[in-house]
Amino acid sequence: MAGMLAATLLAACSNPAPEPTATTTVVTPTPTPTPTPSRTLSVDPTVAATEAVILQAYQGYWDAMVRILANPDPFDDANKPLWNELEQYAVDKAQSDLFATAYQLSDSGIAMKGEPVLDPSVSDIVIDTSATVTDCVDSTDWQPISAATGESAAAPGQATRVTASSTLIFHDDRWVVNSYTPNRDQTC
């Protein structure tokens, strides 16, 4: 078991996170008759703008999440404005998973205090359809704190920086986070 863990850590150390912008790929929904290939490393203005909008939605999702989980009781009326705000940035599992997370934290008497440091990058953009955001979430300063003791309730031995992947979709004329998954076993 220890060997397996060491191997995992080694792999993580020798394999740094990919450069975000360099790997950005663009897939257009319909084939374009232009002579230049649709996959390009030089980002055209439309894509750059789309990427910015996607990152805004992703960041908006995170901002709402961080504030919701700071006072996680999902049934507290005081939190309803935050959930309404979240709806601007999230649908489907991204929303329902946050409910489950908030419920469980609240049920355990724990709140997430502080703020994570994010490092998101966009890939697989399909204009007006979908995109992927990969991230490296640094939770050094975003910790589960017990309401009763005021102390950290984090399980010992966990990585503080783990990767996360997210899909966004173009829905109701805007980009929204469709799903978000932290990969607790992938350090970055």
Place this chain on the structure above:
Amino acid sequence: MLRRLALAVLLALLLGGGLTDAAFAGGPVECPPLLPTCYVEVEGPGDPGTPADPPGGGSGSSGGSERKCIFDWGPNFERKEVPCYDDFFGWFNDESSCYWKLTDSQPPDDVTWEGHYPDGAIYDVYCPVVFPGSEGGRAWRATPPPGYGGVTITPAQLAQRAVDQMKLTGPEIHMSIPVDRFATVGVPVWLWTEVTATTWGPTSATASVPGLSVTATARARQIVWDTGDGRSETCRNPGTPYYTGRVVSPTCQHVYERSSADQPDTAYRVTATTTWDVTWTGGGSSGSLTVTRVSEGSVRVGEVQVLVTTS
């Protein structure tokens, strides 16, 4: 607190065994879906997740006038009372233990329709605990889920409906004197009822509406036999069917002291009232109630005329 062994195992899998068993010593480890960090749950007095008792403390015997919503994921999980409705998350569905809310915009191009548009509707489903088979998220349904829009009937009202379904009756009256014969003053008349599900019990029935189901069980407690002569016998048993060779009933009888000759139809009117104790459970609450059922019969009582002749 919510999940126990299952999560510990899950975490062990997720972390590839990186955590030693000692790490679990503080309590169960929770890994809600969106957190990069798992946490150890510390049970303390401030823990809001105390199971069972409703917040209002209404655990009285006749409680349950309102529907209660219990988050119940089976034996490995703790049962929790949760709100039946939330402005944002919608209505609690007892079957899935998730909240269901009609999606505001019902966008026709949403993949959730799976080709059904415009039949049915799409919902946002929020589950307090997420695992395969109950993840939450968007879902299509042809009809609203159980409990959607609220259950207007209370469990107690539904229990009454279950009682109606049982078709409880009064006793099927039997006496040791056939109807065409006369009982005799001073001689015990045995009283009994045929023992069936509907005359003595126990019997049970379940009444349901979408989102709520109540099961009631009824047992007869006693039969009060009003024997028509101004007296009555209370028997906490169904009585004993008459058999020859015995005069006194081992369980339930009445001894008439006067003839029924002066009664209407020259018979005593017998009114037998069965008292039923009903207990019910469902919709997160339980309760009890008492109902009575009446049967009627009659008996003619004569005096033995002893003709004494003297010579």
